[in-house]
Amino acid sequence: MFRKPFHTKPQSHLRSSDRRKLRAELLAAYPSISEEVVVDLIPTKEGKDGGGEVISAKFVTHGGEQGVLYVVDGQPILWKDLSGCIFPTVYTLWRIPAMLPTIMTHGPVLQKLFDGADLMLPGVIIPAEGFHDFAYGDVAAVTVRGSPIPMAVGTMTVSSADIKKSRYEMRGKGVKILHTFGDYMWAHGNKSEPPELDFVEVGDADTSGSWTELEYNPSGASTPIASETLPASMQNLNLDGSVHGEIEQNNEEAVAKETDTEVKMSPAEMDQLLEQALFTVLKSRLPDDPKAFPMPSSLLYSNYIVPCRPRGTLIDIKQSSYKKVGKFLKAMEKRGLIKLKERGGETMLMSVNRQHPQIIEFVAPRKVAGDEKPAKPEGPADGSRSPTDSSKTNGKSGAGETISAVELYKASAKECRLFEEIGASKDALFTEADLRVAVTEYAEMKNLIDRANPRMVKIDAILCDAVLKKDEYQSVDYLPRDGILQRLTERMQPYHELHLPGREPEIRKGTLKPIQITVEQRQGRKTVTKVVGIERFGIDPEQLAGWLKVRCASSTSVTPIPGKANAAPVYEVMIQGSKVKEVCSVLEKECGMPFTGGKGSAVSSRFVEVVDKTKKK
Incomplete structure (x- = not known):
């Protein structure tokens, strides 16, 4: 811990x-x-x-x-x-050694506990009088043979009754270790040594079984001990807590039971799992439509790679040799599988080499982990919203088709624990309705709803991290559900899902910026109307200029706007005269831009912002 x-x-x-x-x-x-x-x-x-x-x-x-x-x-x-x-802590146990019941082990096994392992039952020394009574989950201290000084603290994963019932066969895990001498909790204090270490010389220690056979290395590295120097009772002891001769008997029962939750993959195994999931994505899960690109690497990882892992497995990029998604994708680019580009500080997937021999030869599995819940490829996995179906058409928007967008939110580091508690992925995207359900579910699960006023929710440690400011930690105990929801939406990372006529829905990072229509005067009293930001809605500037030229019976021009290097080009469409109503009418009729409160009413569309610089202040 x-x-x-x-x-x-x-x-x-x-x-x-x-x-x-x-x-x-x-x-x-x-x-x-x-x-x-x-x-x-x-x-x-x-x-x-x-x-x-x-x-x-x-x-x-x-x-x-x-x-x-x-x-x-x-x-x-x-x-x-x-x-x-x-x-x-061990500092308290050194002052009060009898505070906790103790479990005794060997020195070399204790060294493995210092390295982060749990105490297995084969490494536990059975007292001559037998074990005292203890239950599953009881707090216990771990001592080394020959000394009463506690060196570690943990919780029992087995009861004394179960051990006696099994006739002391000693299989599986005994103590889940939480804190040891030499860890960061110990380092949080004055870093003093156990009482007996002040006068015991480790180099002169007797290795016949006393606790002084331990050689503690503050750096955390284990010191190997030759098996010849160990007593006969320890000759067959493995440092991982298993005993030769028993391991074949224990493996199918104790070890297999723990493997599901505790075995960590090696970096090489995690690399292989990542590559298999990526090949599944490239082979059969990515859309063929070139308009799906460029795609942010974060979206590729959370919405495609993670859901396409084999069933029954978990993917964690930090456990791989790559450590970061960008580094992993760049390694795949060197193999010729994909093409990437840096844009705005984020790695973007530009295209896929579907003719690569490795992709052609790869046989994608029929079902993957993400198929356990119905979701489309663009939809994020594990409880987040999936995009709705949309027919693929070309040219103008079809009859009745309009542009729509849904605001989505992704948890940042402080909110991750809240969603993990209810079983949602930290990479999931949530609508505001999903967040309301999540807050209610968490409050009910933790019994945080105030009985006198069900609108109020008690703030526990997890909600404290997720929604409170530092100066509110000691002063705020309850908040209304709407208040928690509002704070979450303000703190979480904004995304949006954009539905364009004739295209598959797209999930994009950040809030949706509207099209800006500006009316201003140039060269004295000459008035012009400028339209900027149409590219993000899939509108071709040249085509819009052609429609406006006919609709307004006026000259139009298309001019590129200087921007950042490697960024997608942005154009300004300019029309002679004050033509706000005409522009909105074309956007509504030809492009599917929704307006409410009367056709062509720009102020009533969430996707259009009008700035009139000709009006006197």
Whole structure:
């Protein structure tokens, strides 16, 4: 849990009432310790010399786990998870060794725990008197043979009754490790060593089985130990926690059960999975219409590659050797599969070489992970909105066909945890209606709806990160659902899905910018009308100029507007005279631009903005 750096949020000093509450919770969770010990651990008040300072801070680990950390005089003593369970740190356990029940292991196995592994039952030493009673999920400390000093904290993944029922066969996982000596939680304190390490010389240690056979490397690298120096009871022990001779028996039961949730793919395996998903996309999932390009790499990854992974697998670009989507796509470009271009700071897919021998030879699977829920290729996977069908036609818009757009939102880093809690992908795109359903579903799942006023929702740690500002962390406890929805839409990344007549729907990043019609005077009292921004709606400037020339009975011109390098060209269509109504009429009739409140009323269309510079202020 704390094997990698974790992030803490603004700290706050605990008041006397909060200290009393924390001491009461600690005594209730661990009744074996006395009240005097708890008072010594969590002082009642801060001394005149500055000692006894108690600080709390919310934290988020690299894996997304959240909780509250309690620090006394700069030393982390406890942390509390979102469910309210209290866990002591090794600093606290060194002061109160009997606070938790202990599980004993060997020194070399303990080193693997320092490296991030969980404690497997084959690596647990069975006491002569047998195990004390413990249940699944109980908090436990891990010690090394020959010493009572706790070196790690975790939760039991098996009960003592189950172990006794299996006649001590010791298969599978025993303890899920959360915190160890030497991890980043330990480094958050004064980095002191366990009490006995102050006078024990590791180099002179007896390797006959005492805990001093451990060689701790602060850098995190394991120190290999020759098997000849180990006692007979450890000769067959693997450092991953399994025992030769038992592994064949354990493999089908314990190991297979854990593989579904805990086995991580190697970078080479993840690379192969990414390539298979990409080949599936290039072979059969990308549209043939050239108007689908250029396509942002982020859209290609989230809406095509991720859904096209094989069923029962998960794709994470960070677990591959590429680490980033852009680097992966550039490697595929070097192989001649695709063509890319940098545009506006983002990598764009320009075209696909469908005649490449590897694409031709590749046999795409009939069903992929994204087929488990009905979605079209352009639609994002895992709970997001799918584009609707649209017939493919050429030329003008058909009868009754109009331009439409749907605003979409994508979670940024602070909102990801909220949607992961309800089972949605962090790459999914949501409409405002989807967000309202998601907020309601999360509030009901976490029992956050106020019974007295169902419109109000209690703000927990996840909603706090998603919708509150830093100065609101301690002051805002409830918000109305509409208020949460509004804050989410303001914080999330905007996208939009554009439906153009005769084309497949397109999902684009950012908010939709309207066509701008400007009326201004030039050369004295001469008036002209300029139209800019029609390219984003699939309107050809030359064709629009031709329609306007006939409709307005006036001269027109098309002029390129200087822009950024490598950006798509943008043109300005200019008509002589004040022709706003005529322009809107042509846009409505020929291009399918919707207007409300009367035909040709530009002010009533969300896709058209009119600026009249000829009117006196």
